[in-house]
Amino acid sequence: MMKLNTLVLTGALALCMGLAISTHALAADAKPTPAANVDTDGDGIPDQAEVVLGTDPEDPDTDGDGINDREDPNPTFLENPHAKDGAPAPFVIVKAQVEDNYDFAKKKDAPDHFELLVKNNTPADLVGFSLYYSVTDVKTGKVEAYYKKLGQFAVPGNKEARIHFDTTTPGPARATAAKEAGHFRANPNGSYYKTTNAKKVLFDFKLDGYAPVQATVEKAEGGAETND
Numbered sequence: 001m002m003k004l005n006t007l008v009l010t011g012a013l014a015l016c017m018g019l020a021i022s023t024h025a026l027a028a029d030a031k032p033t034p035a036a037n038v039d040t041d042g043d044g045i046p047d048q049a050e051v052v053l054g055t056d057p058e059d060p061d062t063d064g065d066g067i068n069d070r071e072d073p074n075p076t077f078l079e080n081p082h083a084k085d086g087a088p089a090p091f092v093i094v095k096a097q098v099e100d101n102y103d104f105a106k107k108k109d110a111p112d113h114f115e116l117l118v119k120n121n122t123p124a125d126l127v128g129f130s131l132y133y134s135v136t137d138v139k140t141g142k143v144e145a146y147y148k149k150l151g152q153f154a155v156p157g158n159k160e161a162r163i164h165f166d167t168t169t170p171g172p173a174r175a176t177a178a179k180e181a182g183h184f185r186a187n188p189n190g191s192y193y194k195t196t197n198a199k200k201v202l203f204d205f206k207l208d209g210y211a212p213v214q215a216t217v218e219k220a221e222g223g224a225e226t227n228d
């Protein structure tokens, strides 16, 4: 079974790499593309092939399951790793948004992205969150899922905090955006950004040692990748 998966993956990769190379060859006459064979994240898949595969060229493990994109039989899916039980969470999800977002810091509309508003119900700061989320394409039934540990992201005692999954820009702009508190990277080649079909999004948000808290939200057809 592993061998079959590997063969299938290798075939898909060869196809994608072939597409990337032929695209480059066509473009080469008009304008050389020096970045054609660049593998920014070092996972063994060139950036251009990652676009075709639907994986993230700036993340060697797009779905966060610990398996490198090149070795992962399904690089944009994993089962939910969160334990279902545990003590009641000391926070609530106030709001889950997938479109019509508003950047409160910059006081203007932001491009559609995932966003959670979380409220800490205790006086102590909370740190140690992880998020599992799935995106189901209502039209095709295809499901993508991702897992992220949110590192030092903190929700201050008795306060609210926003978490944005909107860092999809490449290169230096990404590095700048990643430094903003509460902003995390999302797969720029995932279905959320690449198709305008309606989506169902499930968030499973967990603080270490506690039961997860879930929220679901539906994204209407159309509107992907554009500002409100």
Ligand SMILES: [Ca+2]
Binding pocket: 039, 040, 041, 042, 043, 044, 045, 046, 047, 050, 057
């Ligand atoms: Ca790569």
Ligand SMILES: [Ca+2]
Binding pocket: 041, 043, 045, 050, 055, 056, 057, 058, 059, 060, 061, 062, 069
């Ligand atoms: Ca990658």
Ligand SMILES: [Ca+2]
Binding pocket: 061, 062, 063, 064, 065, 066, 067, 068, 069, 072, 074, 075
């Ligand atoms: Ca993976």
Ligand SMILES: [Ca+2]
Binding pocket: 063, 065, 067, 072, 073, 074, 075, 076, 077, 078
């Ligand atoms: Ca996977």
